[in-house]
Amino acid sequence: MNAEPTSASSEEPATGETALSETASTGTSTVRSRRRRNRTVARLRLAARYLVLTALAVVIFFPIYITVVNSLLQPEQIAARPPTLFPTDPDWSSYSTAWSQGHLGRYLMNSFVVTVLIVAGQVVTSVLAAYAFAFLDFPFRRTLFVFFLATMMIPFEVTFFTNQATIVSLGWYDSYLALTVPFLATGFGAFLIRQSFLALPPQLRDAAELDGAGHWRFLTRVAVPLARPGIAALALFSFFGAFNQYLWPLIVTRDERLRTVQIGLKYLRGSQIDQINVTFAGTILAALPLFVLLIVFQKQLVRGLTAGAVKG
Amino acid sequence: MARADVAAERSASRATSSGSVTLSGVTRRFGDMVAVDGLDIDVADGEFLVLLGPSGCGKSTALRMIAGLDVPDEGTVAIGGVDVTDVLASDRDVAMVFQSYALYPHMTVRRNIEFPLRNRKVPRADRDSAVAEASRMLGLDDLLDRRPSQLSGGQRQRVALARAVVRQPAVFLMDEPLSNLDAKLRVQTRAELIELQRRLAVTTIYVTHDQVEAMTMGHRIAVMVAGVLQQVGPPGEVYDKPANVFVAGFIGNPPMNLLTASVPSSAVGKSDDVDPAALMVGPDRVMVPAALARAAVDATETEVVVGVRPENVRLATDEGLPVTVTLIESLGHERHLVCATADGQSVIVRVDPSVPQPHPGDPLCLAWNPEDVHLFSGADGRRLAP
Numbered sequence: 001m002n003a004e005p006t007s008a009s010s011e012e013p014a015t016g017e018t019a020l021s022e023t024a025s026t027g028t029s030t031v032r033s034r035r036r037r038n039r040t041v042a043r044l045r046l047a048a049r050y051l052v053l054t055a056l057a058v059v060i061f062f063p064i065y066i067t068v069v070n071s072l073l074q075p076e077q078i079a080a081r082p083p084t085l086f087p088t089d090p091d092w093s094s095y096s097t098a099w100s101q102g103h104l105g106r107y108l109m110n111s112f113v114v115t116v117l118i119v120a121g122q123v124v125t126s127v128l129a130a131y132a133f134a135f136l137d138f139p140f141r142r143t144l145f146v147f148f149l150a151t152m153m154i155p156f157e158v159t160f161f162t163n164q165a166t167i168v169s170l171g172w173y174d175s176y177l178a179l180t181v182p183f184l185a186t187g188f189g190a191f192l193i194r195q196s197f198l199a200l201p202p203q204l205r206d207a208a209e210l211d212g213a214g215h216w217r218f219l220t221r222v223a224v225p226l227a228r229p230g231i232a233a234l235a236l237f238s239f240f241g242a243f244n245q246y247l248w249p250l251i252v253t254r255d256e257r258l259r260t261v262q263i264g265l266k267y268l269r270g271s272q273i274d275q276i277n278v279t280f281a282g283t284i285l286a287a288l289p290l291f292v293l294l295i296v297f298q299k300q301l302v303r304g305l306t307a308g309a310v311k312g
Numbered sequence: 313m314a315r316a317d318v319a320a321e322r323s324a325s326r327a328t329s330s331g332s333v334t335l336s337g338v339t340r341r342f343g344d345m346v347a348v349d350g351l352d353i354d355v356a357d358g359e360f361l362v363l364l365g366p367s368g369c370g371k372s373t374a375l376r377m378i379a380g381l382d383v384p385d386e387g388t389v390a391i392g393g394v395d396v397t398d399v400l401a402s403d404r405d406v407a408m409v410f411q412s413y414a415l416y417p418h419m420t421v422r423r424n425i426e427f428p429l430r431n432r433k434v435p436r437a438d439r440d441s442a443v444a445e446a447s448r449m450l451g452l453d454d455l456l457d458r459r460p461s462q463l464s465g466g467q468r469q470r471v472a473l474a475r476a477v478v479r480q481p482a483v484f485l486m487d488e489p490l491s492n493l494d495a496k497l498r499v500q501t502r503a504e505l506i507e508l509q510r511r512l513a514v515t516t517i518y519v520t521h522d523q524v525e526a527m528t529m530g531h532r533i534a535v536m537v538a539g540v541l542q543q544v545g546p547p548g549e550v551y552d553k554p555a556n557v558f559v560a561g562f563i564g565n566p567p568m569n570l571l572t573a574s575v576p577s578s579a580v581g582k583s584d585d586v587d588p589a590a591l592m593v594g595p596d597r598v599m600v601p602a603a604l605a606r607a608a609v610d611a612t613e614t615e616v617v618v619g620v621r622p623e624n625v626r627l628a629t630d631e632g633l634p635v636t637v638t639l640i641e642s643l644g645h646e647r648h649l650v651c652a653t654a655d656g657q658s659v660i661v662r663v664d665p666s667v668p669q670p671h672p673g674d675p676l677c678l679a680w681n682p683e684d685v686h687l688f689s690g691a692d693g694r695r696l697a698p
Contacts, residue, residue, distance in 0.1 A: 203414035206381050211475070212402040212431035221427075225418045 064287075071095070071280035078276055094281035098268060104282050106257070107264030108289075111243055114260055117180040118242040119235050126189030126234055127227075131219050133190065134197035135205060145194075151187035160247075167252050178252035179260070183242060189234045196230030197223055232300040236293065243290060261286045330392045331357040331482040331515030333378060338387035340373050340539075347373040349539040350387070357392075358513040360506075362530030364520060366562070370539035371519045372487055378517060379485050380404045392482055402431075407476035408485040411492060413468045415460040415475075421447075422456040425474045432479075446478040449508070466497045473505075477512070484509070484516040490525065502529060523563050527551065535559050553686075557693035560619050560686060566648055566660045569625065571618045572690060573598055575608050591618065594655025598633055601682035607697035608687060615690030622648065622662040624684035627670075632679035635659055637670050651676060 070078050072090035098104050132138070133145050163182050172178040200223065208218040224231065246262040253259060259267065265286055268279045294301070333355040340348040348370040355361045363371040376382040378389055380401030388397045396404050407428070415424050425446055429439045447453050450470040460468055469489060476484055489505075490498045506529055509516050520526055526533045527547045534544040535558075543555035554560035560568045573591040591598050591608060598618060600608070608616045635651035638658075642665065649661040649670065659678060663669070670676055687696045 201412060201414065203410045203412050204416065206376075206379075206401075207408070207410060207414035207416075207475075208427075209381065209401045210379060210406065210408050211428035211479075213427070214402070217431060222416055222418075226416075 067280050067283055071277055071284050073277055075276050078280075091277070094275070094277040095285065097275070098278045098282040098285060102264065102268045102278060102282055103256075104261065104264055104268075104285055107259055107261040107267075108286070110258060111261040111286075112289075114176065114179045114245075114249075115239055115242040117176070118183045119238045121180065121184030122186050122189045122238040123231060123235055125185040126193045127219070127224060127231065129185070129190035130193035130197055131215070131223065133194045135215070135218075135223075148187045148190050152191070156248075160251075164251055172252075174253050174255045174258060176258070179249055179258070182248070183238075186238070189238065192234050192237075193227060193230055196227035200226055229300060232297065236297050236301050239293060240290060332390075332392060333483055333515060333517065334388075334390040334393075335374070335378070336388050336390070338374065338377060338384045338389065340370070340377060340382065341385050346539050348377070348384075351536075351539075351541055353534055353541065353544065355515055355517060357515055360509050360516045360518065360529060360531045362518045362520060362526040362533045363536060364523060364526040364533050364562075365536035366521055369536045371521075371536050373539075374536070375408075375485050375487055375517060375519050378483070379406055379408050404483075405481050406483040406485055407479050407481040408487065409469075409472045409476050409489045411488040413460075413472040413489075413492075415468055415471055417460050420457050420459055421452060421463070421471050421474075424460070424471055425452075425456075425478050428475065428479045442478050442480075446474040449477065450474045465493050466501060469493060469501060473508070477508075480514075482515065484514050486516065486518045488520055489518075491520075491522070505529065523565065527563070533563075535562065537562075553695070554619075555695055557617055557619075557688045560688065564621055566622045566662065568619045568621050568686070569659045570688070571598070571620075571653065571657050571659065573608075573616055573618045575614050575616060591616065593618070593633060593653050593657065596633055596654055599679075599682070600685050600687065604682075604685055604687045604697045613690050616696065617688040617690055617693065619686035619688060620659075620680050620684055622660045624680050625659065625661045625678050626680065627661065627663070628677040628679035630677060632677035633659075635676050635678055637672050637674045637676060639672060640669065649676075651678065 066083075066085075069085065069087055071094050072087045072092065073084055074091060077084055077087075129148065133141065133148070167173055167178045167182070170177075172181070204222055204226075205218065208222050213221065244262060245260065246266075249258075249260045250263055253263075256267075265279065265282050268282045333353070335351050335353045338348055338351040339346065351370075351374055353361070363374060365371045373382060377384050378391075380396065380399060380403075384397065388395050390396060391404060391406065416427065419427065422443060426439050426443045429442060434442070443456075447456060450473055452467070452470055452474055455463060455467060455471075460471065463471065469492075472489070486505075490501055493501060502525060509529075518525075518529060530547060532544055533547055533550045535542045535550065535555075537558050543550055543559050545553075550559060551563055554563060554568070557570055561570055571593050573593050575591060591600055591605065600618060633653060635653050637649055638652050639650040641648040641650065645665070647663050647665045647669065649663055651659045651661060653659060661678060688694065689696055
């Protein structure tokens, strides 16, 4: 191994510098090619990631797309095989039928009333409970908070029939009270807002106390305005949950005038307007408010999902 | 005590001692840890007292107890001669400036300043004039509509001060308010704070771990360590006559040289026949005034601590304590020679950079004037003499 450089130097004694610069340029080209290879790998990885994401997006969006398409077709076109994926002659009348004859307007209004009451109730009770757990010192605070959290572990179905029996015994069957009261407080909400409150610098509470702000003023003037993102996230979650309810409204109401939009959709299928395209149109109408909310408040939703992930 | 009762009592005592603060035997424990241990301090009306100590010495806890944000386990807090130990923070007539400023980030500067007045339901006209006065005093007129996030550190600090000033409280409490500012701004704001306190003549208790702030700002300094008050006195007195080894080593930059010296057992207790050169630092004799040597032997201790400030040590040619130079630190306007005695104790000498300098490894002799020597007990660190 030692012989090679020796013979090379004896053969070309004057070209040592050239050899050195050649070695250097070889080194540079190696670095360059390695960089190029790394860049290609990175690009391929990115392409693969986008491919997977695109496939997932198609899986998620296809049912929504097909619902929109079917709402614009005649029932016989929907039943036809192969299915129509691009309506050439869209028929928008299904929407007006769902709205007027299917009473979707009324059902949507009911859903809004119920949802707004539940959202308002959850926000108020969660903020108050969260304040107590975050800022007040009282016996068994931690234990009580664990109990609060434990309610999140119990599926709604477990308490379903007991709650229904309670509603009936209270004489609230077939009323807005039945639709709203069981959902006015939630352990999740208290948890979410408590996290937001705990993220506030403790000196703010001290400063407010010295500035003469009692608990109520600190809550309304300082804590709530600063915890707005968390509160918005809770409001959104609770809106989606309340608006999408199906089973509970079904078992505590009989009066058609109290029915919410999700039941209204089912009603569309069972009524004399037994046209599948109208049901599809109704589904789109019922989902539209949620779409709008999702698009407008996307950031808050994500923030709400990650709340407590870092600090807690 | 009800808010009205406190207010009535406070206004009755206002004529004589409205802003005086008295802590009597105040103790605060957190589990097994004693954060503040039997603290006794009297702060006169209009006085600027600096609570000085290292991190975790209990000074901020003491301030929080004066503010009413924390409750002592033992002892009482009185403001203006009225016991306020069990009175809510909002009813104590004190305002506090926090290290982090604790401004309300969603409110404008104006809303921040007037927040305490709104809470106390001060009529709008009075509120406006008070805010105008406070903002003019602190140079915030042009910033009233901005939010804290749009302000620099110094401006935020002034807003925090304005929020305290606007209430015209009996006592200002300040918890390291300058520590978040850069060095240049800190010097400037320090001067402004001193000026403001002198102008308003409101009792101020200022917590800091920065001895320069303590020396320059306070009428008196209270030095704390491990929850215990070590010494209270005017800055000059604390500097010139530190009550113990801790205060001696904490005040001054570079700190006082503290050399452990042994008292020959033959000399202990024999002050009538004292030898001024009786104390030994390692194998070397150290000269102290006869009175100090007497105090040392009188204390019947075999070990004492001799303290000399770096600026009082001079380089001698032949006589003095022999040392070796280990390090030279140049600060531009002065140099610090770090030296080691024969038994390895460190001595810092502050020297003028214009005179010929020794080099690391050079042997030197250090001398000082007898009146510049401090003597402390080797057992508990308390000052023995002079």
